[in-house]
Amino acid sequence: MFDIIQYAITADSIMKAGRFLYSQGWSPATSSNYSARIDDGHIAITVSGRHKGELIAGDVMVVDLEGRAVQSQARASAETRLHTVLYRMFPDVGAVLHTHSVKATVLSRAIPPGAPLLLQGYELQKAFSGVDTHENTLTVPVFDNTQDIDALAEQVRQWFTDHPEQPGYVIRGHGLYTWGKTMTDCLRHIEAFEFLFDCELETMRARQ
Amino acid sequence: MFDIIQYAITADSIMKAGRFLYSQGWSPATSSNYSARIDDGHIAITVSGRHKGELIAGDVMVVDLEGRAVQSQARASAETRLHTVLYRMFPDVGAVLHTHSVKATVLSRAIPPGAPLLLQGYELQKAFSGVDTHENTLTVPVFDNTQDIDALAEQVRQWFTDHPEQPGYVIRGHGLYTWGKTMTDCLRHIEAFEFLFDCELETMRARQ
Amino acid sequence: MFDIIQYAITADSIMKAGRFLYSQGWSPATSSNYSARIDDGHIAITVSGRHKGELIAGDVMVVDLEGRAVQSQARASAETRLHTVLYRMFPDVGAVLHTHSVKATVLSRAIPPGAPLLLQGYELQKAFSGVDTHENTLTVPVFDNTQDIDALAEQVRQWFTDHPEQPGYVIRGHGLYTWGKTMTDCLRHIEAFEFLFDCELETMRARQ
Amino acid sequence: MFDIIQYAITADSIMKAGRFLYSQGWSPATSSNYSARIDDGHIAITVSGRHKGELIAGDVMVVDLEGRAVQSQARASAETRLHTVLYRMFPDVGAVLHTHSVKATVLSRAIPPGAPLLLQGYELQKAFSGVDTHENTLTVPVFDNTQDIDALAEQVRQWFTDHPEQPGYVIRGHGLYTWGKTMTDCLRHIEAFEFLFDCELETMRARQ
Numbered sequence: 001m002f003d004i005i006q007y008a009i010t011a012d013s014i015m016k017a018g019r020f021l022y023s024q025g026w027s028p029a030t031s032s033n034y035s036a037r038i039d040d041g042h043i044a045i046t047v048s049g050r051h052k053g054e055l056i057a058g059d060v061m062v063v064d065l066e067g068r069a070v071q072s073q074a075r076a077s078a079e080t081r082l083h084t085v086l087y088r089m090f091p092d093v094g095a096v097l098h099t100h101s102v103k104a105t106v107l108s109r110a111i112p113p114g115a116p117l118l119l120q121g122y123e124l125q126k127a128f129s130g131v132d133t134h135e136n137t138l139t140v141p142v143f144d145n146t147q148d149i150d151a152l153a154e155q156v157r158q159w160f161t162d163h164p165e166q167p168g169y170v171i172r173g174h175g176l177y178t179w180g181k182t183m184t185d186c187l188r189h190i191e192a193f194e195f196l197f198d199c200e201l202e203t204m205r206a207r208q
Numbered sequence: 209m210f211d212i213i214q215y216a217i218t219a220d221s222i223m224k225a226g227r228f229l230y231s232q233g234w235s236p237a238t239s240s241n242y243s244a245r246i247d248d249g250h251i252a253i254t255v256s257g258r259h260k261g262e263l264i265a266g267d268v269m270v271v272d273l274e275g276r277a278v279q280s281q282a283r284a285s286a287e288t289r290l291h292t293v294l295y296r297m298f299p300d301v302g303a304v305l306h307t308h309s310v311k312a313t314v315l316s317r318a319i320p321p322g323a324p325l326l327l328q329g330y331e332l333q334k335a336f337s338g339v340d341t342h343e344n345t346l347t348v349p350v351f352d353n354t355q356d357i358d359a360l361a362e363q364v365r366q367w368f369t370d371h372p373e374q375p376g377y378v379i380r381g382h383g384l385y386t387w388g389k390t391m392t393d394c395l396r397h398i399e400a401f402e403f404l405f406d407c408e409l410e411t412m413r414a415r416q
Numbered sequence: 417m418f419d420i421i422q423y424a425i426t427a428d429s430i431m432k433a434g435r436f437l438y439s440q441g442w443s444p445a446t447s448s449n450y451s452a453r454i455d456d457g458h459i460a461i462t463v464s465g466r467h468k469g470e471l472i473a474g475d476v477m478v479v480d481l482e483g484r485a486v487q488s489q490a491r492a493s494a495e496t497r498l499h500t501v502l503y504r505m506f507p508d509v510g511a512v513l514h515t516h517s518v519k520a521t522v523l524s525r526a527i528p529p530g531a532p533l534l535l536q537g538y539e540l541q542k543a544f545s546g547v548d549t550h551e552n553t554l555t556v557p558v559f560d561n562t563q564d565i566d567a568l569a570e571q572v573r574q575w576f577t578d579h580p581e582q583p584g585y586v587i588r589g590h591g592l593y594t595w596g597k598t599m600t601d602c603l604r605h606i607e608a609f610e611f612l613f614d615c616e617l618e619t620m621r622a623r624q
Numbered sequence: 625m626f627d628i629i630q631y632a633i634t635a636d637s638i639m640k641a642g643r644f645l646y647s648q649g650w651s652p653a654t655s656s657n658y659s660a661r662i663d664d665g666h667i668a669i670t671v672s673g674r675h676k677g678e679l680i681a682g683d684v685m686v687v688d689l690e691g692r693a694v695q696s697q698a699r700a701s702a703e704t705r706l707h708t709v710l711y712r713m714f715p716d717v718g719a720v721l722h723t724h725s726v727k728a729t730v731l732s733r734a735i736p737p738g739a740p741l742l743l744q745g746y747e748l749q750k751a752f753s754g755v756d757t758h759e760n761t762l763t764v765p766v767f768d769n770t771q772d773i774d775a776l777a778e779q780v781r782q783w784f785t786d787h788p789e790q791p792g793y794v795i796r797g798h799g800l801y802t803w804g805k806t807m808t809d810c811l812r813h814i815e816a817f818e819f820l821f822d823c824e825l826e827t828m829r830a831r832q
Contacts, residue, residue, distance in 0.1 A: 135771075194652075
């Protein structure tokens with residue numbers, strides 16, 4: 001059993017995040033899914049297929065760490081396990097956001113298969129928790145898109161077991177996953193990633 | 209005769225859609241026209257030449273499935289028949305939206321004459337009703353612009369008779385037509401198309 | 417003498433236009449100037465150097481058709497004569513708007529000296545009063561920027577005496593001038609020009 | 625000691641500036657810092673790490689001209705000395721804004737090491753105080769990014785001692801610093817710089 005007040009607060013933080021992320025154009029056409037931790041065993045997560053800029057009561061359900069619906073008949077997103085794998089790996093993660101921007105989509109398709117996106121020399125890298133200089137290299141793995149979510153979740157688990165300090169990844173032609181201790185941290189990470197993706201695409205064009 | 213309450217509700221959904229579509233920059237300078245089904249024989253549609261971000265009572269008229277004005281002296285758009293041809297072909301279509309974005313305009317002019325736009329490998333293809341994997345190919349026909357709307361309507365009828373599962377088309381230098389069972393579905397289709405057009409243009413630039 | 421109520425209504429239409437144009441990013445950093453006709457001999461026009469998104473009472477003055485301040489010590493823009501030359505040439509012009517967008521600036525600098533911008537095949541050309549097909553060619557002259565406003569006003573007068581049906585021009589590295597019978601017409605022209613400038617720049621990039 | 629009412633007014637101008645600058649996308653992910661002069665010896669400046677679009681009471685502290693906190697335990701930004709060096713050099717400077725846009729970041733990385741950004745022929749150069757023709761050349765130095773803020777502050781001091789009429793500089797991969805007699809002047813400078821950066825990047829792409 002979980003604390004119902006904690007669910008309400010957590011669901012509210014997800015609804016607010018949705019209004020912001022949709023307004024930025026990063027969650028169009030009912031794409032994306034968002035989650036936040038209620039307690040050690042419960043996660044609040046968006047119900048599949050909802051308009052992310054208009055999330056209301058009824059659009060946020062509860063799942064356990066295996067991704068099974070708790071006290072609800074609502075259908076969780078097919079990608080729920082991409083959220084729960086992170087909560088299981090990292091006990092201090094409090095929020096996971098998956099967005100779906102034009103920049104992340106285009107950039108992930110422009111990167112050669114097997115190669116990660118490497119970001120270096122940007123002051124904004126310091127927006128990621130634990131980074132204190134622009135001289136570090138941020139490594140963002142690019143996983144191929146697939147309808148086999150369990151296999152992808154396992155890929156994510158393996159990669160981040162080896163690189164626990166990296167703050168996110170992209171799926172080719174699909175979008176960004178990032179996380180943080182709090183929803184505020186996680187939203188800052190999204191803003192930083194989207195900024196950096198935009199810079200990388202602008203740079204590709206400027207140096208042709 | 210048609211139900212007047214149904215007209216009022218339908219007209220309201222069109223006015224709300226207009227405020228959204230104009231705010232996105234997809235219906236500038238009084239371009240675009242929008243419609244929604246009232247019943248088997250009647251369609252609500254925007255009056256010609258109105259500001260799409262400021263639609264008010266008086267800006268949505270009623271036409272029959274031949275595109276003739278019903279109970280009104282208002283002038284329907286010259287493109288009304290591009291709406292009615294779809295309602296006649298597809299009895300479950302409830303809304304048709306025609307928008308006019310920079311991306312659709314530029315992309316449609318960049319595609320060689322006679323070739324369709326092919327979209328593949330984008331997760332967001334799943335935003336279209338009936339598509340459940342990014343591995344499908346979305347085929348978007350590009351028709352040449354013309355002032356002969358009856359001829360264009362006939363082209364549309366023939367192409368979609370052969371491809372009833374495809375969700376929209378573009379007119380070169382002119383814009384997008386898409387439709388759906390409900391206004392909500394149709395707006396989701398527009399967001400998905402505009403996202404995909406943006407991705408295609410960004411990709412053209414990034415890979416030059 | 418002019419009707420003071422007519423001044424107040426005209427000034428209000430200018431303030432509203434400013435809020436819209438600034439919100440679109442077309443009048444940054446106190447650039448641009450806007451005017452509207454009060455009567456045959458009087459024009460309301462923005463005072464020099466004001467924030468165009470925050471125009472308030474006191475930011476719109478009156479000038480005569482020679483550009484001289486009427487009943488006011490306020491300083492009219494140095495470019496006032498670029499407005500009055502149009503009101504003198506075209507008695508049915510009711511509003512003149514000069515904006516200063518990134519797209520107009522960059523495009524005007526990319527066009528070879530002496531050549532006009534030619535726009536053809538865009539459905540949105542029909543947004544200009546009197547144009548009823550996309551098959552027409554819209555000719556937008558590009559004048560070199562200069563601090564000699566009287567000389568530029570004379571260039572404008574000569575060019576539009578020969579081409580009275582064309583709806584606007586650009587100054588290289590500086591921005592757009594367009595006009596219309598009413599403020600509503602003139603705002604529609606700006607939206608259409610900005611759309612077309614955006615299309616032209618996007619096309620330049622896509623076809624490289 | 626400083627006047628507490630003057631602090632409150634100054635802090636308010638900083639909070640308002642933040643809401644504007646964040647809304648433009650120029651201060652994402654808690655980047656940027658803003659300051660304004662309280663009196664000859666005191667500066668109001670944003671506390672490190674705050675969300676710039678949501679600045680509230682408690683997010684603006686006071687420092688002296690050496691950058692030391694006054695009457696507060698809050699932590700000033702590591703870049704505080706980049707602000708105070710300007711207030712010491714130029715007694716008539718009333719506000720300093722540091723922003724962090726995609727355009728400034730990308731452009732500063734595209735410019736060869738050691739070279740400044742030169743801007744010429746843009747009408748909007750006249751938005752900078754003291755510039756009255758587009759024929760001038762605006763020289764914007766590009767300093768390499770570093771975590772050694774004292775060394776960078778000294779570079780800034782030396783360059784602007786030789787070029788006191790120039791209104792700003794950029795740090796590579798990091799952002800813009802600009803200033804003005806008032807917050808209004810300084811915000812106008814930012815709008816003008818961002819406009820010009822956007823033009824330069826668009827031009828790079830259009831002429832490839």
